Amino acid sequence: MSAGRCKASIDFSPKPKIQTPLVSRDTASLITKRFLRNIKPSYGSSGEMRRFVTEKARRVLSSYLLSSSRSQPSSSSLLPPVALYSTAAAMASKLNPPVTVETLNPKVLKCEYAVRGKIVTHAQRLQEELQTQPGSHPFDEILYCNIGNPQSLGQQPITFFREVLALADHPTLLDKSETAALFSSDSIQRAWEILDGIPGRATGAYSHSQGVKGLRDAIAAGIAARDGFPSNADDIFLTDGASPAVHMMMQLLLRTEKDGILCPIPQYPLYSASIALHGGSLVPYYLDEATGWGLETSELKKQLEEARSKGTTVRALVIINPGNPTGQVLAEENQRQIVEFCKNEGLVLLADEVYQENIYVDDKSFNSFKKIARSMGYGEEDLAVVSFQSVSKGYYGECGKRGGYMEITGFSADVREQIYKVASVNLCSNISGQILASLVMNPPKVGDESYESYMAEKDGILESLARRAKALEDAFNSMEGVTCNRAEGAMYLFPRIHLPRKAIDAATATNNAPDAFYCQRLLEATGIVVVPGSGFGQVPGTWHFRCTILPQEDKIPAIISRFKAFHESFMSEFSN
């Protein structure tokens, strides 16, 4: 044990201010007996036994010491702390540190987030090794295909957006003559408009808790233009990306583990993590891989009823459209069925629509769930719909700016008041992210100086993403034992890998899920980071991984050939 650790609860040093807790001989003996009596016979190895005894001793002792340090024992037979330590705590590896994993909120312990999980930590280690020992691995760089983070892989930001942000960050530029040579005229005009909408033009001030009213007006106008149905600035809550908005809704809806949220499987693990952190239950519904990750309301109904029969109050349905990690885009008719289902069952529809700009096939288009509901004649009183949007995705990919919003409709005034209160506790989201959210919902228009360059940048990115998606999809489908659905949208492919028995056995032998084993071997052989399907959920006995389509286009051929070579070698190594 470490003497330093020991000092955390009892101090042996002669510093004058420190109280040394004193414990009677009888008490120390009692403590020792008490924990020895509690040893369960079911612990197999002597190591387990030792750990158990140690832990038990630690707990009994520490709880005793906490109380003994508060009240002096009346007995005159006292042991100095060292003596106590030698009699009872000798078997404890350390005394009570103030915070241990065992004493943390169990909801935190339960939460998992595979997108930045073990495989990524492993990749970061390899990256450091590449830097300190070039040539130490059979690749030159780590390719992070684990996360939808376009600019980390070389995607350039949209110029107009960044011009406006720079001007809003440093408004004195607007008074300088040189500025006209450096910025487009419409970015200057837009910056003025935005500043005029911010009280005192203070981009460094906390805004209204929902976000700057002028920016919410712009976003509502953008939503209305997109959907053809009105949108209200009072329904917009600007947030630091979509994740905090999802957390806010989970915090609001989940009371105990008897409250459930219907989530797709596979799902984006923000949902499972957020539900775990807020102490609710994830009620899974399966997307049908055979029909291109189809979403059947019969499956929703079945899972809802099963959950209800177990006493779960299902409060909301999460739909991710376009899909993450699955990349499908819902058909309009399917969306109508989902709206009808939520309306009939009294479920809040939590619509993750952050990939609304990422559609890569001609036969699909994005429709917001609010638009679908309104087009069916359903209004505020019929059902509650929350739409999440983010500046991190789309063609803009501004992940680092942490901008986003949720549009909430169908909630009563007193419920909205509670949402507002929770938003207020966090004061407001960052103003640059707020400005960016207003820009992505109101980009340059025909006639604006930036319009053509803006459209060229936007189309360039989206067309390239579509080509990359198709190239990767074809490549995966060409590999032995791999099947990959069409990448209709979002930023990911979620191929299924039919692993040979021997690979599954090898994974099991090393305490790995088979897909995690595959992904780890891929990383070690190629430097490519993908996330095992087990991090998203999948039909038991099937194995997948999620791979982003985000590496720059000129790198795609090399990635494909490295991936294919690895896969062939892996399959031949473990062939039955």
Next chain:
Amino acid sequence: MSAGRCKASIDFSPKPKIQTPLVSRDTASLITKRFLRNIKPSYGSSGEMRRFVTEKARRVLSSYLLSSSRSQPSSSSLLPPVALYSTAAAMASKLNPPVTVETLNPKVLKCEYAVRGKIVTHAQRLQEELQTQPGSHPFDEILYCNIGNPQSLGQQPITFFREVLALADHPTLLDKSETAALFSSDSIQRAWEILDGIPGRATGAYSHSQGVKGLRDAIAAGIAARDGFPSNADDIFLTDGASPAVHMMMQLLLRTEKDGILCPIPQYPLYSASIALHGGSLVPYYLDEATGWGLETSELKKQLEEARSKGTTVRALVIINPGNPTGQVLAEENQRQIVEFCKNEGLVLLADEVYQENIYVDDKSFNSFKKIARSMGYGEEDLAVVSFQSVSKGYYGECGKRGGYMEITGFSADVREQIYKVASVNLCSNISGQILASLVMNPPKVGDESYESYMAEKDGILESLARRAKALEDAFNSMEGVTCNRAEGAMYLFPRIHLPRKAIDAATATNNAPDAFYCQRLLEATGIVVVPGSGFGQVPGTWHFRCTILPQEDKIPAIISRFKAFHESFMSEFSN
């Protein structure tokens, strides 16, 4: 009732896909009887009675309808839904909406945040009235002295910081020759350094979950320079302001309401709100107004023991230094006692140090708690200290940028892993806020081109704040029945008002806390917004308000004279 609302659970329209739940005649009768039986005789007015019956009917019906929509009743005697509605639900104003306040997370309902509470909503309404009907109130503008939001009241941002932010937002500026004319040479150099520390110079990419490593290095260097003790970039978690960092620690430490956090009273209500949201208990300790908001460890000890005797596991101690809302700065000796106390009691020391730059008196200075602990010879193994810092306060006051960090020390590797995991779920904080946090901890140095103008801006702001604090403190102390402690630091004064009996009675008669009543009358008479002491906590029977020192200096004389005139009139109106 609204037909629209009714449609939320039962659909009467002829759309083909909708199942109409069918209910037997017996069941409908049973439902009616059941809720009539439950009517309590204690409801006073007929309105209350009607609401109760309505609510009860709604609940009984809705729970029945949810189950009946899943399984067809076996009885052949069936009523169509309209008949059911007319028999049982006629008294219900609406059928089950999916989310009501009663079905929200009770932790959310419990949470309060006075800084943006009722008084502010009232002020916003008055502001709108001033705009739509100029002259409708006896003042021209609303003066928001409720919140530490310097730039909303005209404080200008530090030029160097904004230059760097603009360049980082739009890095192509760095390649343009005109840029040298618009930006200081050291801001250009700093922007390059920052960009070089960000992988791919991608300010639009998600960073490491703790924040960009290069920026954390800069912050750690700044902390080390401030304290004279080393700081490690791995201990820094960059966050969107200090609030999310506080939430993160509360989420980690609080398991049930049996876990408590020692918090000062008066306190900044983020703490009470966060503890409520995370389901723990606030264990109060009182600051002593008579000794300048003194903090006695005997009081800490007393409250800790009282909480423990009630079965509460106290996990951490919150110290706000400089104090919010109380403005005191702790003496070094007092800090040493607090460190000793936390170490002996095994408490995490949560040190809110966001006002570390805001010290206005010569006889006090800021010492971080980590520095104090290290200077006592205590290291990582002795106690856990978390220091919260923010870009929103100090002389920079960049609230809208939502930047901040926490420095965590004294946690074991496995606990840190859990903190990292929670940070990962939210991906990262906004990069502009991260950059700004690195700048405030590493401002221009002697010899840098910006140094002199930077120092002039900084000193100008801090000296002005000190003058404003003193002027307001003197003004409050000159008012009848008001006493105000010295404003040693932070951005607030927390004067005590000795209200006449008649004022207290008038407040009680209108269901107001007496200090809330005073603040409301102040607002209506002067347009000045301050927060009632009851939002922060105070010794029962005493009344206070929190007023920021942030209005621009040229407005202070007018504010003081308006405040005084109001106070005199209020006191004479309610004099005994």
